[in-house]
Structures are given as C-alpha cells and as structure tokens.
Amino acid sequence: MLEGLVSPENLSLSSMDMNVLERLKWLQQQQQQVVSRTSDNSPELLQILQFHGSNNDELLQSTFSHFQMLGSGFGPNPNMGFGPSHEAMDGCISRTSSFQMDPVDTMGVMLKNSEENRTISSKNKRKSEVKRREEERTEKKIKVEAETESNMKGKSSMSNTEASSDTSKETSKGASEIHKLDYIHVRSRRSQATDRHSLAERARREKISKKMKYLQDIVPGCKKVTGQAGMLDEIINYVQSLQTQIEFLSMKLAFLNPELELSVEDLYVKQLQDYFTNLPVVIASKPSIMVDVPLFPLDQQGSLDLSVINLSQTTSTEAPSASWETQSRSLYNTSSLGFHY
Amino acid sequence: MASADKPINTDVPEKDVFALHFLQSLSNLRRQNTFNSPEKTNDRVKKIKKAAYVSMARAAGGTNRLWSRALLRRAAKENNKVVRLPRRKKRVTCLRRRRSNRRDPVEEEEAERLRNLVPGGGGMETSKLMEETAHYIKCLSMQVKVMQCLVDGLAPK
Numbered sequence: 001m002l003e004g005l006v007s008p009e010n011l012s013l014s015s016m017d018m019n020v021l022e023r024l025k026w027l028q029q030q031q032q033q034v035v036s037r038t039s040d041n042s043p044e045l046l047q048i049l050q051f052h053g054s055n056n057d058e059l060l061q062s063t064f065s066h067f068q069m070l071g072s073g074f075g076p077n078p079n080m081g082f083g084p085s086h087e088a089m090d091g092c093i094s095r096t097s098s099f100q101m102d103p104v105d106t107m108g109v110m111l112k113n114s115e116e117n118r119t120i121s122s123k124n125k126r127k128s129e130v131k132r133r134e135e136e137r138t139e140k141k142i143k144v145e146a147e148t149e150s151n152m153k154g155k156s157s158m159s160n161t162e163a164s165s166d167t168s169k170e171t172s173k174g175a176s177e178i179h180k181l182d183y184i185h186v187r188s189r190r191s192q193a194t195d196r197h198s199l200a201e202r203a204r205r206e207k208i209s210k211k212m213k214y215l216q217d218i219v220p221g222c223k224k225v226t227g228q229a230g231m232l233d234e235i236i237n238y239v240q241s242l243q244t245q246i247e248f249l250s251m252k253l254a255f256l257n258p259e260l261e262l263s264v265e266d267l268y269v270k271q272l273q274d275y276f277t278n279l280p281v282v283i284a285s286k287p288s289i290m291v292d293v294p295l296f297p298l299d300q301q302g303s304l305d306l307s308v309i310n311l312s313q314t315t316s317t318e319a320p321s322a323s324w325e326t327q328s329r330s331l332y333n334t335s336s337l338g339f340h341y
Numbered sequence: 342m343a344s345a346d347k348p349i350n351t352d353v354p355e356k357d358v359f360a361l362h363f364l365q366s367l368s369n370l371r372r373q374n375t376f377n378s379p380e381k382t383n384d385r386v387k388k389i390k391k392a393a394y395v396s397m398a399r400a401a402g403g404t405n406r407l408w409s410r411a412l413l414r415r416a417a418k419e420n421n422k423v424v425r426l427p428r429r430k431k432r433v434t435c436l437r438r439r440r441s442n443r444r445d446p447v448e449e450e451e452a453e454r455l456r457n458l459v460p461g462g463g464g465m466e467t468s469k470l471m472e473e474t475a476h477y478i479k480c481l482s483m484q485v486k487v488m489q490c491l492v493d494g495l496a497p498k
Contacts, residue, residue, distance in 0.1 A: 204468065211471035218478055232451035235474065239458050242481040249488035250389040253367075254382060256495045 353479045354400060359487045362396035391416060393484060401480040407469070408477045411461025 209228075215235055216222045222234045370392055395416045402409035452470065456462035459474050 207468040208471060211468055211475070215471055215475050215478075218475055229447045229451055232448065232455060235478075236451065236455050236458060239455070239474070239478060239481070242478065242485060243458070245485045246393055246481065246488065247386075247390055249485065249492055250393050251386045252492045253488065253495070254385040254389050256492060 353476070353483055356483060356487060359397060359400045359480075359483050360490075362400040363393060363484070363487055363491075366392040366396040391419070393488060397480055397484040401483075402476070406473065406476060407465065408460045408462070408473050415460065 212228060212231055216231060219235050219238045222231055222238075225231050225234050367389070370388055394412055398406075398409035398412040398416075404410050404413070452467055455474060456465065456470060459465075459470065459477050462470050462473065465473060
C-alpha cells in the first residue's frame, strides 16, 4: 500500500519528459528531505490537496512545477519504503502517458495514506535507520529501473488511459500483499517451534507430568525414584500390592468367619462409625496375634490361626449374635487401648 | 486440551462409607444362602473378594468414575445380568490410532501394564489413566484399611 503512493508519483514524473539525470537529482533531494525532516507532514499534504482541488480542471496543462510539488509532498513520508516492487514499476510503465488520470482518485489515495502516516509515524521512528538502509538499496534499484524506463518510453506511449485509475489501486493492493508476505515470512521462521502438532504434544506432556507429580504424592516411596518410567514402575508395584492385599484380606475374612455371621441388622451402625472414625489413619500391617501356622502359605503380612477359625465356627453355631457382640466389644477394647492398625 | 488448568479431583469418601458398603455386600452374600452349603474355601474367597471390589466401586464413584464403571460392568457380566449403566456424555476416544512411534517405548510399555491393572484402563488416554489411577489407589488403600479393621476386629484373642 505504501508503494501505491509511489506509483502515481512515478507516473506523474514519467509522464513529464524528464531526463534521467533530472530524476536522479530529484531522488537525491527526496532522500535528503527524508533524512532531515520529521514525519509531521500532514499540513503540507493538505496544502497540496487544496492546490490540486483548485487546479482540478487544469490538470491537462499541469506544469513541471506542479508535479514537483506533488513529489515534494510525497517526499517527506519516511515510511514509504521507496522500494517500488517490480509489479508497481510495471504498472507505472504501462501508464507513462496517462495525462487524463483522475486527480480525485489519486487524492483519495493520498488522503488515506496521510491518515496512515500519522499512525505509522510513531512506529517508524524506531525503524528509521532500517528504512534509510532500505532507501539506499532502493535508490540503486530506482536508478536501474529509470534506465529501463527510458528505454521503454517509446513503447509505453500507447497504453490505455481509462484503466489507469483502476490499475493504480491494483498495484497498491499488490504492494500491500508483498508487505503482508514479508510479515508472514518472518513469522514462518518462528513457526517451527509453534507448530500445531508440537504444541499439542507439549501440552499433553505437561498434563501427564502434572498428573505424575500428583501420583507421586499419593504413592509412598515414589519421590526417591527419578524418571517417568521408574515412577510408573513404582506406581504399578503399589497398585499390585494393594490388590494382593485385598485378596489376602478377603481370604482372611473367609477363613475367620466362614459362616459369615455378619449382618448389618446386628451391627450398631453408629457405634461402627465411631469405631471407624476413631481409627488412626496409618495402617500398620502388624497382626495382633502372632501364631505360626506352617501349613498356611500366606504368612508374609500376617498370620492366620486355624484353631481360632474352628473356635469361631463353634461359637457361631451356638449363638451368633452374642458372639458378634463380644467381638464388637473386643473391638472397642482394642481401639480404646490405642491398638495400632 | 482446553481443560489443562482443571484441578485434579480425586476426592474419596470417608472410611465408614466404604465399611458400610462392604458390610452390606457381605450380608447380601449371606442372604443368598450359598454359604450354608458345603463349599470350598476358594469359592468363598473369590466371592468375598468380588464383594470387596464391587462395594468399593459403589462407595467410591458409582458410575462417575471410569474404573468403577468398568468394575461394576464386569461384575454384572459375571452375574449374567444385563445391566445398563447410565451413559456418560463424554466418551473417551479410542487410543489405538493415536499412539505414535516417536514416544518413549519403555514408558509406553509401563503405561500399558498400568492399563491392564486399572479396571477399564484399556481405552484411556495416558493423562486420563493417571487421574483414574490416582483415584483408584486412594480407594484401594481405603478398602484395605477397612478390611484390615474388620479382620483385626473379628479375630479373637
């Protein structure tokens, strides 16, 4: 869009039968202006606009000074870039002889650009040095292109006048696209790290590691292990041990009370709740009674008393409810004694 | 992916809830009168174990948790009952096609082992599996505590 301004300017210049030398001089002037002046140029632009408005009908008889004014109006815009792309230059060459160019149209473009200048000027103060370098580069370009233009002048005198205003817009669009492309190109270099898949993968890993940390807090003895594989191994071992513990305990229950004299009706639920809430949190797997039973294989975590089972069988056949009450009483006694479970 | 900041919720109910559920299931076992017939102790152990797991699943999550759902479903299958659990709104997508080769093979193998351990872990994503495992571990330890208490209480001196 910035080259859009340059293109009608070039157009006007080339429409005048200027020498190449004159053009080069003018370009140098422009550069000096760019370097010296600040970006506050809106009143000048307005003056030029008024000038154009008054000379709306006399555009055909427009003199060289008129165009120089136009050029000076364009000159102080530092953010022009002054790098007319090849497309823009082509557009210029095609319209070298367009004298009947609609001035209102160009004025509209200029107005827009002046508005943009105000916003962009603050940003461009930082980039002024970079712009100067670019201008140095583009100056060379312009020199080469001016030479080619002087060669092309004879051919381009037949171009269409009506399409000039439309093509100026198109060239401005093309220029803006080029600018956008530049911007995207800069981002595309960064986009290797911000790829969608790698982002998703990273998020997933973060999620998993967060949950692994949470699991580390739950599983005892997991904090010493480093590495996810070791942690997972520890977790698996813990789950397996818990499952075997449940199996073992259910086995114990089956042996302890084979007739299953438990029933909820017999239990005093509140007392049971009290009992369970009074329990210490830590499980101590130490059994209360240590009787060695060589026949029973599962004696790693506790011991089973087969004689006790027989006893309980006999007692349960005699008076089940009474036996349960005595058991519960014994339960309470153990809890009050601070028995470690 | 959007719920990355959601806190992990593995709240487990109190001990007495587990105890009540377990005692209820034991009394149900007794009512079925299968224990009066001369049975092998192996069957009895199996039944008590199953009762323990099912009561744990009921006490902990019901149908809200994936592992408890899987446990209840398995138990219902063993009973040859067609039990329709209420359908969950969000289904976990199948994991098989997602797995790629670039991940750590050892870690993946460990995760596979964990999947076999946790009920219903076959179709879970890894992060979901971790969450379910955390809840499952909590419930298992709670159940172990309850059963230990019962055993210690029932064992006469």
